Amino acid sequence: xxxxxxxxxxxxxxxxxxxxxxxxxxxxxxxxxxxxxxxxxxxxxxxxxxxxxxxxxxxxxxxxxxxxxxxxxxxxxxxxxxxxxxxxxxxxxxxxxxxxxxxxxxxxxxxxxxxxxxxxxxxxxxxxxxxxxxxxxxxxxxxxxxxxxxxxxxxxxxxxxxxxxxxxxxxxxxxxxxxxxxxxxxxxxxxxxxxxxxxxxxxxxxxxxxxxxxxxxxxxxxxxxxxxxxxxxxxxxxxxxxxxxxxxxxxxxxxxxxxxxxxxxxxxxxxxxxxxxxxxxxxxxxxxxxxxxxxxxxxxxxxxxxxxxxxxxxxxxxxxxxxxxxxxxxxxxxxxxxxxxxxxxxxxxxxxxxxxxxxxxxxxxxxxxxxxxxxxxxxxxxxxx
Amino acid sequence: xxxxxxxxxxxxxxxxxxxxxxxxxxxxxxxxxxxxxxxxxxxxxxxxxxxxxxxxxxxxxxxxxxxxxxxxxxxxxxxxxxxxxxxxxxxxxxxxxxxxxxxxxxxxxxxxxxxxxxxxxxxxxxxxxxxxxxxxxxxxxxxxxxxxxxxxxxxxxxxxxxxxxxxxxxxxxxxxxxxxxxxxxxxxxxxxxxxxxxxxxxxxxxxxxxxxxxxxxxxxxxxxxxxxxxxxxxxxxxxxxxxxxxxxxxxxxxxxxxxxxxxxxxxxxxxxxxxxxxxxxxxxxxxxxxxxxxxxxxxxxxxxxxxxxxxxxxxxxxxxxxxxxxxxxxxxxxxxxxxxxxxxxxxxxxxxxxxxxxxxxxxxxxxxxxxxxxxxxxxxxxxxx
Numbered sequence: 035x036x037x038x039x040x041x042x043x044x045x046x047x048x049x050x051x052x053x054x055x056x057x058x059x060x061x062x063x064x065x066x067x068x069x070x071x072x073x074x075x076x077x078x079x080x081x082x083x084x085x086x087x088x089x090x091x092x093x094x095x096x097x098x099x100x101x102x103x104x105x106x107x108x109x110x111x112x113x114x115x116x117x118x119x120x121x122x123x124x125x126x127x128x129x130x131x132x133x134x135x136x137x138x139x140x141x142x143x144x145x146x147x148x149x150x151x152x153x154x155x156x157x158x159x160x161x162x163x164x165x166x167x168x169x170x171x172x173x174x175x176x177x178x179x180x181x182x183x184x185x186x187x188x189x190x191x192x193x194x195x196x197x198x199x200x201x202x203x204x205x206x207x208x209x210x211x212x213x214x215x216x217x218x219x220x221x222x223x224x225x226x227x228x229x230x231x232x233x234x235x236x237x238x239x240x241x242x243x244x245x246x247x248x249x250x251x252x253x254x255x256x257x258x259x260x261x262x263x264x265x266x267x268x269x270x271x272x273x274x275x276x277x278x279x280x281x282x283x284x285x286x287x288x289x290x291x292x293x294x295x296x297x298x299x300x301x302x303x304x305x306x307x308x309x310x311x312x313x314x315x316x317x318x319x320x321x322x323x324x325x326x327x328x329x330x331x332x333x334x335x336x337x338x339x340x341x342x343x344x345x346x347x348x349x350x351x352x353x354x355x356x357x358x359x360x361x362x363x364x365x366x367x368x369x370x371x372x373x374x375x376x377x378x379x380x381x382x383x384x385x386x387x388x389x390x391x392x393x394x395x396x397x398x399x400x401x402x403x404x405x406x407x408x409x410x411x412x413x414x415x416x417x418x419x
Numbered sequence: 420x421x422x423x424x425x426x427x428x429x430x431x432x433x434x435x436x437x438x439x440x441x442x443x444x445x446x447x448x449x450x451x452x453x454x455x456x457x458x459x460x461x462x463x464x465x466x467x468x469x470x471x472x473x474x475x476x477x478x479x480x481x482x483x484x485x486x487x488x489x490x491x492x493x494x495x496x497x498x499x500x501x502x503x504x505x506x507x508x509x510x511x512x513x514x515x516x517x518x519x520x521x522x523x524x525x526x527x528x529x530x531x532x533x534x535x536x537x538x539x540x541x542x543x544x545x546x547x548x549x550x551x552x553x554x555x556x557x558x559x560x561x562x563x564x565x566x567x568x569x570x571x572x573x574x575x576x577x578x579x580x581x582x583x584x585x586x587x588x589x590x591x592x593x594x595x596x597x598x599x600x601x602x603x604x605x606x607x608x609x610x611x612x613x614x615x616x617x618x619x620x621x622x623x624x625x626x627x628x629x630x631x632x633x634x635x636x637x638x639x640x641x642x643x644x645x646x647x648x649x650x651x652x653x654x655x656x657x658x659x660x661x662x663x664x665x666x667x668x669x670x671x672x673x674x675x676x677x678x679x680x681x682x683x684x685x686x687x688x689x690x691x692x693x694x695x696x697x698x699x700x701x702x703x704x705x706x707x708x709x710x711x712x713x714x715x716x717x718x719x720x721x722x723x724x725x726x727x728x729x730x731x732x733x734x735x736x737x738x739x740x741x742x743x744x745x746x747x748x749x750x751x752x753x754x755x756x757x758x759x760x761x762x763x764x765x766x767x768x769x770x771x772x773x774x775x776x777x778x779x780x781x782x783x784x785x786x787x788x789x790x791x792x793x794x795x796x797x798x799x800x801x802x803x804x
Contacts (some may be wrong), residue, residue: 043470043473044466044469044470044473045466045468045469045470045491045493045494045496045498046493046494047493048466048467048468048469049466050463050464050465050466050507050511050515051462051463051464051465052463052464052511052515052516053461053462053463054461056462056463056464057456057461057462059464060452060462060464060528064449067445069766071442071748071771072766072767072770072771072772073766073771073772073773073774074750074771074772074773074789076438076439076442077436077438077441077442077445078435078436078437078438078441079435079436079437079441079444079445080435080436081429081430081433081434081435081544082433082467082500082530082532082544083430083433083487083532083544084429084430084433085428085429085430088428088429102468102489103489104487104488104489104500106430107534107535108430108431108432108535109430109431111430113430115467115489115500122435126435126437130435130437131437135788135789135790137776139773143445144530145467145529145530147467147468149492150492150493159466159467159468170776172776172777174755174776174777175776178774178776291759292759363456365459370559374676374677381454381457381458382457385457386456386457386458386459387457387458387459388458388459388524389458389563391522391555391557391559391560391563392557392559403520404459404520405520
């Protein structure tokens with residue numbers, strides 16, 4: 035006899051959000067979106083699924099293997115469930131909203147699905163909140179996005195966050211400046227990602243200057259000002275030095291806008307930043323697995339009509355892990371026939387007011403059973419003793 | 420040469436939500452959820468996809484043909500994208516939350532997908548907001564749900580809503596009472612749904628009493644009190660009369676809780692209510708295609724451990740169509756180097772404050788270009804003249 039699986043069983047990496055965490059997530063998403071909208075970012079809401087050739091075009095190709103696909107019986111074409119919002123926002127910005135004035139500020143919140151989880155994040159459904167600034171390429175535009183991400187988290191109660199800045203294309207730029215063959219560049223990727231100094235030196239033994247620069251960059255990580263000063267002293271080739279100088283300018287803009295932020299630089303960091311063409315950044319905080327936010331400079335929109343853009347995405351599971359607990363609303367049980375106007379006023383003041391469904395009950399016992407700390411009396415809520 | 424489709428093209432029935440409608444939808448969802456949570460309904464967040472045998476079990480089978488399916492490469496089992504929340508909420512209530520005290524009040528908001536749209540609603544993705552009261556089967560419990568749906572809409576500004584009550588199982592009960600063969604019952608379904616009196620009489624000519632009762636019920640639709648009085652005078656068989664008496668009791672409870680509501684009865688209405696085992700209801704309002712809300716009494720959870728439940732689902736596209744326009748927030752452009760504290764205070768007061776990204780610009784012209792009605796001066800926002 036074959037037993038049906040237990041109905042509570044969900045696929046790996048897919049979970050039921052339960053109270054109070056599901057409520058907390060919704061409240062924090064609301065707070066973050068209100069903050070971002072207050073800065074002029076207009077909310078858009080792309081569909082959960084769309085044709086895969088749009089969803090996976092250009093920069094979206096990086097997530098092709100992570101995307102659930104379904105056949106559209108109407109058009110007989112393949113559709114994908116979005117693994118990320120950024121490609122969709124780029125599509126909207128460069129098509130539906132192509133005539134809107136630049137810079138275009140857009141924001142979003144919603145669910146994304148991935149075919150497979152990662153070791154760090156086994157989940158396959160994520161709540162993402164993000165903002166994109168499209169059609170501007172100055173350090174001021176880039177700084178607006180970094181500071182907005184940091185301040186939005188701060189406004190929701192995340193403390194002691196660290197913003198780690200990087201240059202995902204720097205390895206490529208250095209390899210080109212040193213005329214490194216493609217094979218060497220490929221061979222360097224993993225040891226550089228793992229900060230494996232010995233392997234970097236070994237792989238680059240035919241170009242010892244390149245090897246030395248990479249090792250120095252790996253070692254020059256830490257607080258932004260110090261790291262950038264160290265890197266400036268390395269005498270990198272002009273194309274690389276230019277990238278570093280731009281990052282320095284960005285740090286200046288960020289510090290001018292919000293002096294107290296903790297900035298670090300890890301110039302060669304590029305894992306998960308394949309999408310980005312300029313700087314990249316992550317935000318970390320104590321208590322959270324992995325990063326709370328990721329963002330940077332990229333090209334929005336399909337190839338051929340792309341526009342410079344900077345954006346960030348907040349990963350809500352990590353954000354919640356870094357948040358202080360929220361107090362639960364006070365719950366009060368109102369008897370049958372209670373003053374409905376008084377109950378409505380209490381709710382507007384933030385109380386949760388449940389109504390009893392039966393008249394002949396011990397109201398206090400029922401309140402206790404339903405996890406209420408109060409019953410509604412003639413003069414208002416009365417705490418259970 | 421084959422041209423690639425235009426990248427703006429989305430699959431039929433799937434749309435980009437743009438400002439201001441996407442913002443309005445998010446705000447109204449927030450308002451509705453806050454209202455429902457104020458009544459003690461705790462938010463849950465089931466995953467977008469889960470194993471299809473859970474999603475389509477029991478009452479969920481009615482939506483099997485509307486459900487997108489994807490193969491889970493991890494478990495090698497089929498999963499479905501939810502076409503509705505109710506089955507998921509029932510699963511959570513009877514598994515994860517089976518030990519929580521009853522009545523269990525749960526609510527949700529999110530996206531659902533359907534393989535095909537309908538003529539009335541070509542869309543295939545919907546935003547749904549809903550509440551479920553599980554483990555209570557009294558008229559007081561049923562009335563709580565109907566009144567909650569109506570008051571939540573009212574609180575968000577929907578005026579002149581009509582609540583239409585029905586008994587989706589009444590045709591079956593009458594057929595049974597008249598010992599109608601299964602084939603006759605099948606033959607009656609469509610003419611009854613279309614209120615086609617001649618065809619009903621024709622189909623039921625072998626059981627003229629049944630035909631006469633159905634015709635009388637079709638004609639007894641309208642304001643709840645009048646319709647129920649007419650129906651009470653029909654002398655229906657006891658099993659049917661009992662259902663009608665329960666509906667009468669429900670109307671009494673609804674009117675006691677919220678006197679001003681407009682209630683109508685269309686007893687035999689059952690299209691789209693296949694799920695419900697007790698009464699059903701729809702809420703309509705001027706300006707909206709189709710119903711704003713649908714709900715009723717059903718069995719929550721998988722077969723064998725089902726629990727009596729009453730719930731409603733709000734269809735956000737129809738809700739928005741019935742809503743008054745919301746005023747847009749005032750937008751102010753702040754120059755480079757503005758007082759960031761002052762900008763933050765304005766945002767907390769509901770202003771949208773954009774920051775200019777360049778210093779050497781005509782701020783007023785730039786504000787106009789960016790659709791701002793104000794620039795930020797030393798003493799606060801200054802209206803453009």
